[in-house]
Amino acid sequence: MNLSGTIDFRPKLISALSHYSLSRFKDDLIAGIVVGIVALPLAIAFGIASGVSPTIGLITAIIGGFLVSAFGGNSVQIGGPTGAFIVIVYSIIQNYGLQGLAIATLMAGLILILLGIFHLGTVIKFIPYPIVVGFTSGIALTIFSTQINDFLGLGLTDVPSDFLSKWGVYLSNIANIDLPTLGVGVVSLLIIILTPMISKKLPGSLIAIIIVTAAVYLLKATFPEIAVETIGDRFGNLPTDIPQPKGFELSMNTINILLPSAFTIAILCAIESLLSATVADGVTGSHTNSNTELIGQGIANVVVPFFGGIPVTGAIARTMTNITNGGRTPVAGIIHTVVLLLIFLFLMPLINMVPMACLAAVLIVVSYNMSGWRTVVGIFKSPKSDISVLLVTFLLTVIFDLTIAIEIGLLLAIILFLRRVMENTQIKVYSEQLDVAEGTDATTHEVLDVSRGVEVYEIDGPFFFGVATKFDEMMRSTLGTKPIVRIIRMRKVPFIDATAVHNLEILIKSSQSDNIHIVLSGVNQQVRQVLLKAGIDTMIGEDHICDNISRAVVMANRIADKHRARHHDA
Structure with missing residues (x-):
C-alpha cells in the first residue's frame, strides 16, 4: 500500500488497442x-x-x-x-x-x-x-x-x-x-x-x-x-429511448444520511x-x-x-x-x-x-x-x-x-485479529544469561552474562495498544523485586503505536522514580524515529537506545556494577 506518489490509472483498453489485430x-x-x-x-x-x-x-x-x-x-x-x-x-x-x-x-x-x-x-x-x-x-x-x-x-x-415478516406473510x-x-x-x-x-x-x-x-x-x-x-402486465410498455441525463439536489444532510x-x-x-x-x-x-x-x-x-x-x-x-x-x-x-x-x-x-x-x-x-x-x-x-x-x-x-x-x-x-496478534505476541523475561541468537536461524550462539540486578524483557511482535497493556501488566507483576536496570529488547518489534509509546513513557517515569534505569535494545529505524519524535531519547538518554543487545547488556552490566559498588562502599 502506498498513499503517496502518482495516480495509478492505466486502463487495459489503451494497452490492448496498441497491439490489436x-x-x-x-x-x-x-x-x-x-x-x-x-x-x-x-x-x-x-x-x-x-x-x-x-x-x-x-x-x-x-x-x-x-x-x-x-x-x-x-x-x-x-x-x-x-x-x-x-x-x-x-x-x-x-x-x-x-x-x-x-x-x-x-x-x-x-x-x-x-x-x-x-x-x-x-x-x-x-x-x-x-x-x-x-x-x-x-x-x-x-x-x-x-x-x-x-x-x-x-x-x-x-x-x-x-x-421474518416476509416469510410470515408468505406462510x-x-x-x-x-x-x-x-x-x-x-x-x-x-x-x-x-x-x-x-x-x-x-x-x-x-x-x-x-x-x-x-x-x-x-x-x-x-x-x-x-x-x-x-x-x-406489471410495468406497462417499456420505453425504448435512452433516458436523458438528469441531475439531483445534494445537501449535507442528505450526504450524512446516505x-x-x-x-x-x-x-x-x-x-x-x-x-x-x-x-x-x-x-x-x-x-x-x-x-x-x-x-x-x-x-x-x-x-x-x-x-x-x-x-x-x-x-x-x-x-x-x-x-x-x-x-x-x-x-x-x-x-x-x-x-x-x-x-x-x-x-x-x-x-x-x-x-x-x-x-x-x-x-x-x-x-x-x-x-x-x-x-x-x-x-x-x-x-x-x-x-x-x-x-x-x-x-x-x-x-x-x-x-x-x-x-x-x-x-x-x-x-x-487483534486478539490473535496479542496471543501470538510473546514477552519473555531473561536474567543471569542471555543467548543472543535465540529465536533466529543462526548456528553459532553467543551467550551473554547478565549481571545481578539486570532484567531483560523481549517483545516478540508488534508493539501496539493491545500488547502495550499486556506488557504493562507483566511489568507490574514483577515489581516485587526491583531490578537496577531494565533492558527492553525490541529487535522483533516491526512498529510501535501511540498507546505503546505512552505506556513506555509511564514505565520510564515510574522506573526512574524507583531509581531503575531503562535501556532499549535492537530498535529498528522506523521505531527509533517514533521514539525520537516522542522524546524518549531525552527521558532515558540517547545512548540508552542501543542498536543491538550486546551493547545494551554491556551498558546495563556497567550501570548495575557501579550501583552495587556505590552501595557496598556506603
Missing part, C-alpha cells in the same frame, strides 16, 4: 455477442428485484458495462448490475426513493475513485474471507426470499421488507398459490438447471425465457382465462469486482491493476446515476462467460454493451411478454449459486473465531441490514 477482434466479437445474450435476462431480473424497472437494469448494464470495460484495470472484466446489490438497492429505494439511490451510488463511485487514487486497491483484498462469505450467503437467502411471491403467484402487493397466504404461475416457475427452473447438461455454453436463463415466454403466449391465446403475470449506504455499496463493489478480477487472472494468466480497476468501477458508478441506473460492479459469471468464449481484451466487454443496446432499441416489445415467474426462477438459481454453501461448510471446519464472524455477518445481513452487517462484521474481524 483482426483475429483478436473476431474472438472478442464472438465472446461479446455471447456475453451480451447471457447478460440480458440477468440485467432485467436484477433491475426488477432491486425495485426498479427492467429498463433501468438494461441501461445500467449498457452504460456501466461500457465504462468498466473502457476504464477498468482488467482485460476481461464484464461490468453491470449484480445480485449482490439487490438487497441494499431495494432498501435504499424503500427508505429514500430513487433520488436517494442515485446520490448513494454517486457517492459510492467517488469513494471507489478515491480508493484507487490512494493506492488502496490491494488493501480491499485483505477483508476477511468469512465476512465475504457471510454477507454473500445472506444476500443469496434474501434474494431467494424476495422471489417467492412471483414464483408461487401469490399475488401479494405489499410484502414486508424484513425477512399465511400459502393457500393462494396460483398453479399456472407455479407451473411456469417450475418449468423455467428445470430448463435452467438442465441446459448445462446439454451444453455448458448455452445460457440456461435465456433458453428458459425464450421457451417459457413463447409457451405462455400460446397458452394465453388458447385459454384467455389463464392469467400468468408478465413484465408488461453515507453509510454509499460506503456499503463501495465496499461491495470493490470486493466483488476485485474478486472477479482475481478469478479471471487465475484463468487467463493476466494481471489486474487493482487501483485502475477501482477507479474504473468508480467512474461507472459516478455516471450511471445521472441516467437513473443502479450500482455497477464486476460480474464473475459474465466475466467467466467472456473468457470461455475467447474474450481477451476490453473490446469484448464493449461489444457486449453494444449487443444489449441493440436489444434495448429494437426488441423491448418482446421483453414485455416475459413471465415474472420465469424471472423469479432465474433469480432463484442466481441465489443458489451465490450461496456458496460448500464454502460455508468448509469454514465450519475453521477456528471458532472465523465461524463466529461468518454467522454474525450472515444473520445481520438476513435479519437486519447489509450496511450493519458489513460494519459490525468488519469490527468483529478486527477485534478477533
Whole structure:
C-alpha cells in the first residue's frame, strides 16, 4: 500500500488497442455477442428485484458495462448490475426513493475513485474471507426470499421488507398459490438447471425465457382465462429511448444520511469486482491493476446515476462467460454493451411478454449459486473465531441490514485479529544469561552474562495498544523485586503505536522514580524515529537506545556494577 506518489490509472483498453489485430477482434466479437445474450435476462431480473424497472437494469448494464470495460484495470472484466446489490438497492429505494439511490451510488463511485487514487486497491483484498462469505450467503437467502411471491403467484402487493415478516406473510397466504404461475416457475427452473447438461455454453436463463415466454403466449391465446403475470402486465410498455441525463439536489444532510449506504455499496463493489478480477487472472494468466480497476468501477458508478441506473460492479459469471468464449481484451466487454443496446432499441416489445415467474426462477438459481454453501461448510471446519464472524455477518445481513452487517462484521474481524496478534505476541523475561541468537536461524550462539540486578524483557511482535497493556501488566507483576536496570529488547518489534509509546513513557517515569534505569535494545529505524519524535531519547538518554543487545547488556552490566559498588562502599 502506498498513499503517496502518482495516480495509478492505466486502463487495459489503451494497452490492448496498441497491439490489436483482426483475429483478436473476431474472438472478442464472438465472446461479446455471447456475453451480451447471457447478460440480458440477468440485467432485467436484477433491475426488477432491486425495485426498479427492467429498463433501468438494461441501461445500467449498457452504460456501466461500457465504462468498466473502457476504464477498468482488467482485460476481461464484464461490468453491470449484480445480485449482490439487490438487497441494499431495494432498501435504499424503500427508505429514500430513487433520488436517494442515485446520490448513494454517486457517492459510492467517488469513494471507489478515491480508493484507487490512494493506492488502496490491494488493501480491499485483505477483508476477511468469512465476512465475504457471510454477507454473500445472506444476500443469496434474501434474494431467494424476495422471489417467492412471483414464483408461487401469490399475488401479494405489499410484502414486508424484513425477512421474518416476509416469510410470515408468505406462510399465511400459502393457500393462494396460483398453479399456472407455479407451473411456469417450475418449468423455467428445470430448463435452467438442465441446459448445462446439454451444453455448458448455452445460457440456461435465456433458453428458459425464450421457451417459457413463447409457451405462455400460446397458452394465453388458447385459454384467455389463464392469467400468468408478465413484465408488461406489471410495468406497462417499456420505453425504448435512452433516458436523458438528469441531475439531483445534494445537501449535507442528505450526504450524512446516505453515507453509510454509499460506503456499503463501495465496499461491495470493490470486493466483488476485485474478486472477479482475481478469478479471471487465475484463468487467463493476466494481471489486474487493482487501483485502475477501482477507479474504473468508480467512474461507472459516478455516471450511471445521472441516467437513473443502479450500482455497477464486476460480474464473475459474465466475466467467466467472456473468457470461455475467447474474450481477451476490453473490446469484448464493449461489444457486449453494444449487443444489449441493440436489444434495448429494437426488441423491448418482446421483453414485455416475459413471465415474472420465469424471472423469479432465474433469480432463484442466481441465489443458489451465490450461496456458496460448500464454502460455508468448509469454514465450519475453521477456528471458532472465523465461524463466529461468518454467522454474525450472515444473520445481520438476513435479519437486519447489509450496511450493519458489513460494519459490525468488519469490527468483529478486527477485534478477533487483534486478539490473535496479542496471543501470538510473546514477552519473555531473561536474567543471569542471555543467548543472543535465540529465536533466529543462526548456528553459532553467543551467550551473554547478565549481571545481578539486570532484567531483560523481549517483545516478540508488534508493539501496539493491545500488547502495550499486556506488557504493562507483566511489568507490574514483577515489581516485587526491583531490578537496577531494565533492558527492553525490541529487535522483533516491526512498529510501535501511540498507546505503546505512552505506556513506555509511564514505565520510564515510574522506573526512574524507583531509581531503575531503562535501556532499549535492537530498535529498528522506523521505531527509533517514533521514539525520537516522542522524546524518549531525552527521558532515558540517547545512548540508552542501543542498536543491538550486546551493547545494551554491556551498558546495563556497567550501570548495575557501579550501583552495587556505590552501595557496598556506603
